[in-house]
Amino acid sequence: MSTAAETPFRWRSVALAALLPTVLFSIGEGAVIPVIPVVAGNVGATLAIAGFVSGMLVVGELIGDIPSGAVIARIGERTAMIAASGLSVLGLFTALLAPNPWVLALGILVVGIATAVFALARHAFMTSFVPQRYRARALSTLGGTFRFGYLVGPFLGAAIIQLTGSAASAFWIHVACCLAAAVVLIVLADPEKTFGATADRASAGRHETAGEREVGDEAHGLFRTIRAYRKVLLTLGLGSTMVAALRASRQVLLPLWAVSIGLHETQTSIIIGIAGAVDFSLFFAGGWIMDRFGRLWTAVPSMIGLGIGHLALAFTAFLPGPVWWFIGIAMFLSLANGIGAGILMTLGADLADPRHPAPFLGAWRFTNDAGGAAAPLIVSGLTALVSLPFAAGALGVLGLAGAIVLRVFVPRYSGRRGATPEPRSAPA
Template sequence: MTETDTAPAFRWRSVLVVALLPTVLFSIGEGAVLPIIPVVAQSLGAQLALAGLIAAMITLGTLLGDLPSGAIVARIGERKAMMGAAVLAAVGGGLSLLARTPLLLGLGILLIGIATAVFALARHAFMTSFVPIRYRARALSSLGGTFRFGYLVGPFLTAGIIHLTGLAAAAFWIHLSCCLAVIVLLALTRDPSETVAAARREHRARAGQPLETDALELAPEGLFATLRRNRRVLLSLGFGSMLVAALRASRQVILPLWAVAIGMHEADAAVLIGVAGAVDFALFYLGGQVMDRFGRLWTAVPSMIGLGLGHLALAASAPFGSPVWWFVAVALLLAVSNGIGSGILMTLGADLADPARPAAFLGAWRFCNDSGGAAAPLLVSAVTALAGLPVAAALLGVLGLTGAVVLRVFEPRYSSRR
């Protein structure tokens, strides 16, 4: 029996209240502001390039926040870190709402990105510590599903408030309301770590183990010490995770660009991408079940093969005029491939992290993932400018298949051994 399995059964309510519900609220708030950032930036006088840069501040903020987030969570705990992140996100949203210059808007969006990194790491560390291993993939896939649900709902709320007020910046009020709801919810919730710590001490007492090991488990490890100690896994399996994140991010860029390139009507493209997003969301729990029952490779490798082949299929259709029906089929293939891999990066990170102090490793792990996600749109833009969109799709398809090979080779070597 593992120590994780000794926690009382009712902690699933704690998982729901402390991790899943706050994640839904936080992601709705973030999803509400993402579509209107370029619009607000242009209304403040920013040119198109600067508006795009301001929109990218949320990704840059996430990368910056990944580095200290592990130390922050290890020092103050998961629940307090999520509350602090919600406060910081509210400050960023308030600055953005009051901004009268593009610079102040960019600063606000950057703070939201930093807060997102801390919040994501805190919930990831919480699930890693307090969910039994036999349920881990399903729990983390559900966590990923709640995040996607928020991203689906947020833009619709934004559309509604813009319709009522006529102001794009009014979407920041949705963001602020969600941050406030997260803070109140967590403030009224008992920290489940106290209950789980008591269960662990009781288990050690029955097993005749020393109770003082709790003090060692709570001792935080520095980020650079974590990077040094885990350099092999981060350079191997971490590279594979970076490719997974890159293919997921490129999918969100390639599809809209391809729809424009083949002359698809904007409304039709939006509906298709929305349907693909719904298919993606519908599969999140299935992917978790497969991982828990058969192992991580059964979703990680097929997901990457599907994403790689989907990008290659787009590139292969270019010489034949890229018919619309082919584009629709590829969009659905990419959605299914991404959906069955929901939660795989968080699950692998949880498998690899030190159970006694997961936060520092998860911070480094998430930095690898977010680096890949941030680099993919830049790669698509650069290759498209130099050689065309089909070449960019083909290159990403090759990277996807490379990622499948990397995961197949290194995942059993590290994750399964843990």
């Protein structure tokens, strides 16, 4: 039986087969995120409903977390990424043809579901084909592709919008990127043939990779696993859920705020693109700080920064020159988010059982995504009931509360340089 570790490893093959499709997919998503509220407004949405529509992206990711493990375990990582690209195109066409905000929300929801499948498939792909001695660097690089896509995508969106005069034209960038990602995956040689199968032949007559086994384990007994690990998930997991909520609310609040102060969609895309550059530039710095000084030194400062940034955004409604305040706070929020890059994945890895990590990591990701899905809905609801500045302020208070939770529980569960997991019995 051959394994990925026994086969000579070539970074270029992994980059083309896994990182290039990821870059393409994330560029498309980065182009779409800033303009969703504008497109929603064009089909008759109020500011609160536009926030709801934007939130469907992360709600879709949460919904997609549930079946994605079983889907990938059944059809394989490469096929799942191709299928997710096709599903995303279907959602994007639904959004492009939407006559009202509710059909648009459905299209964005489908894009979110496709994103969840693609995200887990590429993680499993790297788990399968990258030798363990390279895995941390490979996954760090994979994480960096997200931020690179969110950096490039808004600038491409701004250029297309400037040329066409339509905010919805940014959706075509995501369509093109999804199709390009699928073509790359189809045209390139199957990595399983390049590196060899990594497990015994499955009963269905095909090779099952380590990544497929991992996502299969994650899909099995998700809610049972959450119950088994409820102590850590209700303590440190609560803090991580707040981190995810603040990150998701930032992606919804900034485009909504831009609409509320009358910024053109091209200007919005450029500002969010520059903020993405700030975020991207700090990706490796955050990881270095965690390795050098411990998890606490990025988790707490990042959450304090996100909380203060949301509170400051709320007060800009009462200040002159709202555009310049908006730009400054967008950069500050990106700085705070960039410093905390990788913190959720790292804490999850610290806490997971090294012998059988998948069940806990599946539960950890699901609870974090629940926070990410709830935040945009909170923004939408508070905007409808009170105002957008009130929603920003409420999320800011949540961020500062999250910093306290992390300060209390990170030292308890995660050691200075590695894991100090609580004694627990994993589900059978």
